[in-house]
Amino acid sequence: MLRSIATVSIAGTLPEKLAAIAAAGFDGVEIFENDLLYFPGKPAEIRQRAQDLGLAITLYQPFRDFEGAPRQLMAGNLERARRKFALMHELGCDRMLLCSNVSPDSSAQFELQVADLALLAELAQQQEIVVAYEALAWGQHVKRYRQAWERVRAVNSPALGLALDSFHILALGDSLDQLDDIPLEKIAFLQLADAPWLNMDVIEWSRHFRCFPGQGALPLVDFSAALLRKGYRGPWSLEVFNDGFRAAPSTLTAQDGWRSLLWLEEQAQAVLGQIEADLFSSASLPQRQAIEFLEFAVNAAEADELARWLGQLGFSHYGDHRSKRVALYQNGGVKVVLNQQPDSFAAAYREQHGASLCSVACRSDHPQALLQRARDFAYPVYQGQVGPNEHEIPALCAPDDSLIYLLGEQTSDVYHDDFHVQPAADVLGPQLGGIDHLALAMPAGALDNWVMFLRSVLGMQADVEQVLPDPYGLVRSKALHSHCYGIRLPLNVSQSAGTLSARTVETYHGSGLQHVAFATADIFQAVAAARQNGVALLAISDNYYEDLAARFGLDNAFVARLAQHHVLYDRDPAGGELLHVYTQPFAGGCFFFELLERRGGYNQYGAANGAARLAAMRQG
Numbered sequence: 001m002l003r004s005i006a007t008v009s010i011a012g013t014l015p016e017k018l019a020a021i022a023a024a025g026f027d028g029v030e031i032f033e034n035d036l037l038y039f040p041g042k043p044a045e046i047r048q049r050a051q052d053l054g055l056a057i058t059l060y061q062p063f064r065d066f067e068g069a070p071r072q073l074m075a076g077n078l079e080r081a082r083r084k085f086a087l088m089h090e091l092g093c094d095r096m097l098l099c100s101n102v103s104p105d106s107s108a109q110f111e112l113q114v115a116d117l118a119l120l121a122e123l124a125q126q127q128e129i130v131v132a133y134e135a136l137a138w139g140q141h142v143k144r145y146r147q148a149w150e151r152v153r154a155v156n157s158p159a160l161g162l163a164l165d166s167f168h169i170l171a172l173g174d175s176l177d178q179l180d181d182i183p184l185e186k187i188a189f190l191q192l193a194d195a196p197w198l199n200m201d202v203i204e205w206s207r208h209f210r211c212f213p214g215q216g217a218l219p220l221v222d223f224s225a226a227l228l229r230k231g232y233r234g235p236w237s238l239e240v241f242n243d244g245f246r247a248a249p250s251t252l253t254a255q256d257g258w259r260s261l262l263w264l265e266e267q268a269q270a271v272l273g274q275i276e277a278d279l280f281s282s283a284s285l286p287q288r289q290a291i292e293f294l295e296f297a298v299n300a301a302e303a304d305e306l307a308r309w310l311g312q313l314g315f316s317h318y319g320d321h322r323s324k325r326v327a328l329y330q331n332g333g334v335k336v337v338l339n340q341q342p343d344s345f346a347a348a349y350r351e352q353h354g355a356s357l358c359s360v361a362c363r364s365d366h367p368q369a370l371l372q373r374a375r376d377f378a379y380p381v382y383q384g385q386v387g388p389n390e391h392e393i394p395a396l397c398a399p400d401d402s403l404i405y406l407l408g409e410q411t412s413d414v415y416h417d418d419f420h421v422q423p424a425a426d427v428l429g430p431q432l433g434g435i436d437h438l439a440l441a442m443p444a445g446a447l448d449n450w451v452m453f454l455r456s457v458l459g460m461q462a463d464v465e466q467v468l469p470d471p472y473g474l475v476r477s478k479a480l481h482s483h484c485y486g487i488r489l490p491l492n493v494s495q496s497a498g499t500l501s502a503r504t505v506e507t508y509h510g511s512g513l514q515h516v517a518f519a520t521a522d523i524f525q526a527v528a529a530a531r532q533n534g535v536a537l538l539a540i541s542d543n544y545y546e547d548l549a550a551r552f553g554l555d556n557a558f559v560a561r562l563a564q565h566h567v568l569y570d571r572d573p574a575g576g577e578l579l580h581v582y583t584q585p586f587a588g589g590c591f592f593f594e595l596l597e598r599r600g601g602y603n604q605y606g607a608a609n610g611a612a613r614l615a616a617m618r619q620g
């Protein structure tokens, strides 16, 4: 499989782009005309550079507004094509992408369009070039690949084929179900891009919001599986127009692009079963994944304060580390580590980010598989210091450089060998069943990196993105979950400086924990016990409860009970329910805690209550 990417997908000058693309591992590159126009050297220099970097130039593009153009423009258009073909010879590229004509002045006449395309194909054939004709979703007369195919079929030249671009096809709601009558050799090029579903003008959507496969919501797996099933074995080329990518470090973007192709190959293969194609594969995902413990990087004062908070939340002191200033706390299925060891990873993390979550331990039935996947997807893995007789726990580096420890399902040795463990105490406070989710705040530009990491290495799946109104701006929230739902991570970003998410990012100087949600089997018991221990919960306005009663038709006694306990409520269309409360922010940091109870298979995060929470946090 030749993996390729269009230069338009990443930031930088053309030589910088080529270097980043090659370093990421690609074998091919589409040269975008503008990148070449602004390059001060000769096309032959680009040819040489690409060759030196081991990159094939898979495509030159775009050539525009040709078929059916007003007659007086024809001679000029053909001359334009001749010159581009000559330039492509200098570049060492034999494939040119032609976009369907977008001009309102272009002719709707099929025969005329076909005649023009036949002229172009004839010229291309003389020059030993193949033209790949792409239906732009906003083309004047050709918007869909089937329309492009009708014309390509009519021209019937070996020098004219189709360019299939997943964005244009999927954005219009088409699929590749109708490939049967298109001969394989007529698929001249394949471009891949994902995108979030946005209800907006398709040009703006395409030019600003495309993303790499797996980062958006289009059905890219079915799309590429259909092409593999058809027998397509040509290049897979990423073509992403994205405002954020244009401004992000090119090496990181190129790496994520590379990973997205690996991810897509693996996913497509899973759909197809064994298939004769040279596709990426990695270790199979574990069946079960859950969060085993959270580790906070703190100084001595913060450790005392956080320990006090944990005590109020029903945690008991479970033990101290044998050789380090690290303490372990436990409540039911939840373990929290407070690390104040000098000269450690945690200390360096604390220095950079303040009191914060510096690592998460992931428990699974196959930790080695996750480590292998991280390596295969070209993510760094962590080699840390361990003390005498301590467990060496392998760890992944998350995109914000925090760690994800990988533990097997027999975890008790880790605690007993490394800690002076005390007998488990009775819980005095809310009884916690486990960690339901971790909400992270991150800079807007980091979301796509996180999504790629969580989807590829941990095999997580993404829910539909939500927009939450904070009193001081909007917050986008995208939740990912492991396929077993043992790990859930809502990721929040905001472009508005005043929102809680933005201020969290500012405080941490980067991504970090916004809140931890603990699962309880009985929210009213948990809340009563927490309040008795002095936990300060976020107070929710009476207006909220008034609206709740009206919205869901709840009975008065139930609403009164919710209000009395400050419990927020949500219900999904299938009748699943969420009951949840939030604490005030932890004074020494900027995170807070949530207690929740899910009932009847509720799988979301109470986005409808996001505004109530965010407003309550600003009432002082």
Ligand SMILES: O=C(O)c1ccc(O)c(O)c1
Binding pocket: 061, 062, 097, 099, 134, 136, 165, 191, 206, 207, 239
């Ligand atoms: O937005 C465009 O004009 C444009 C150009 C070339 C492409 O391949 C494409 O998919 C879109």
Ligand SMILES: [Mg+2]
Binding pocket: 134, 165, 191, 239
């Ligand atoms: Mg395209």
